[in-house]
Amino acid sequence: xxxxxAQVLAPELILQTRDVTRENIARDAVAxxxxxxxxxxxxxxxxxxxxxxxxxxxxxxxxRHLCHRxxxxxxxxxxxxxxxxxxxxxAAWLFAHQVGRVRRVxxxxxxxxxxxxxxxxxxxxxxxxxxxxxxxxxxxLADLRRLPRAxxxxxxxxxxQDQLDRAYGEAPELFEWVQAPETFDAFLEFxxxxxxxxQLLLAAQRLVVQMTGWxxxxxxxxxxxxxxxxxxRMRCRLASTDLEITLAEPAWQEAxxxxxxxxxxxxxxxxxxxxVLRLKVIRLAAFAPPTAQLFSEPGGTPADYRxxxxxxxxxxxxxxxxxxxxxxxxRPEVANQWQTSCQAPKKIRAETGAQSAERPFWxxxxxxxxxxxxxxxxxGSALHLLSGPERIEAGWWDGDLAMRDYFVAQGEEGAYYWIxxxxxxDQARWxxxxxFA
Numbered sequence: 001x002x003x004x005x006a007q008v009l010a011p012e013l014i015l016q017t018r019d020v021t022r023e024n025i026a027r028d029a030v031a032x033x034x035x036x037x038x039x040x041x042x043x044x045x046x047x048x049x050x051x052x053x054x055x056x057x058x059x060x061x062x063x064r065h066l067c068h069r070x071x072x073x074x075x076x077x078x079x080x081x082x083x084x085x086x087x088x089x090x091a092a093w094l095f096a097h098q099v100g101r102v103r104r105v106x107x108x109x110x111x112x113x114x115x116x117x118x119x120x121x122x123x124x125x126x127x128x129x130x131x132x133x134x135x136x137x138x139x140x141l142a143d144l145r146r147l148p149r150a151x152x153x154x155x156x157x158x159x160x161q162d163q164l165d166r167a168y169g170e171a172p173e174l175f176e177w178v179q180a181p182e183t184f185d186a187f188l189e190f191x192x193x194x195x196x197x198x199q200l201l202l203a204a205q206r207l208v209v210q211m212t213g214w215x216x217x218x219x220x221x222x223x224x225x226x227x228x229x230x231x232x233r234m235r236c237r238l239a240s241t242d243l244e245i246t247l248a249e250p251a252w253q254e255a256x257x258x259x260x261x262x263x264x265x266x267x268x269x270x271x272x273x274x275x276v277l278r279l280k281v282i283r284l285a286a287f288a289p290p291t292a293q294l295f296s297e298p299g300g301t302p303a304d305y306r307x308x309x310x311x312x313x314x315x316x317x318x319x320x321x322x323x324x325x326x327x328x329x330x331r332p333e334v335a336n337q338w339q340t341s342c343q344a345p346k347k348i349r350a351e352t353g354a355q356s357a358e359r360p361f362w363x364x365x366x367x368x369x370x371x372x373x374x375x376x377x378x379x380g381s382a383l384h385l386l387s388g389p390e391r392i393e394a395g396w397w398d399g400d401l402a403m404r405d406y407f408v409a410q411g412e413e414g415a416y417y418w419i420x421x422x423x424x425x426d427q428a429r430w431x432x433x434x435x436f437a
Contacts, residue, residue: 031178033073033209035217037066042175045124048096050089050175063104077206086111089173090166094122112168116142125160180217184281186210193232193273197265200274204261207279212254221250224283227261230276238271246318248309250285256307263314330394331402332363332433358408360418360434367431370419377419377430381412
């Protein structure tokens, strides 16, 4: 009806101009998010998305669980949907457009029985001929199938018979599948500038859902991403805020990445109301599917440890979290270093001698000088040398020359120590450098 007539019937009605471009952007965003369930997603008539999930049912726990997850992903993007499932794409399209309870069938015989009861007006090309079909007593798809095919094609659009054949699985269906872009850079524009953390997190969730579908479709995992906040343009132009999030290990799970973004947003002080939120992937890695274990590991799995590191990085900052790292140096105090969690781990080629030599787990920050009693190093008791020496002579290139002979020693109480003797002085001195567990 006309706008004036509609407002007479509903004075509280709010009229909005249709924006086809924004509708297409929203539809493409939903299609990208659904790629996490199947690589075969197609765009059909009347803003309908078709998904071939024949190979995904067992992976997602059956049709009910899969439909529940698809519905949750679409609702997370801020949209509602009507869902239909059938062995044939055209039949699933009809079930989705039927007003009433959801139709989900997986057997071709059950599908055809339910199609027979659907009104003929559901077919996209039957709308123009609805009054004529009703006049001759054809109200359901079963009635339409009983009409002579040749006469129906002469009096209606030939596409009507083709759609009917495809719905019953009697004609082939061809689709152009949605292709994921090479890079992911999505944005969400707010209807009104906002300063509320809940709205920012909800918008970030919509972008993360899209990114999850893109990662699965590209068979990649994200190791670093940037969340950009554009502010409202007031009298002075404010620069955008970039929140770079670095992961300890590449991941693609929606819940985990959303939790990291939430931690960063909770610490952020906004300069002004936000108008646009953008999410961009800046570093990718190969996709490694999770592997199940027969027995659970005590204290959590390695993946739980890495998620903890990422959560600490998001909450405290990358510079505040440090990890142990090795350096290519024979001096123990130089070889054992700390690096920030955002730095890439260094790969050190171990020397043959270092692999066979015994090393203590506990290394003192500063070597402790030992006294001599009876020509033996003393630390609470006389120390007996068990193995050694392991000779280290390094550091002449940086002015910190170390000339030492390392020994494994044992005290009278049974403890094991890692001690060394200097070789660069006339009277050699002994030092305690580490303790064995």
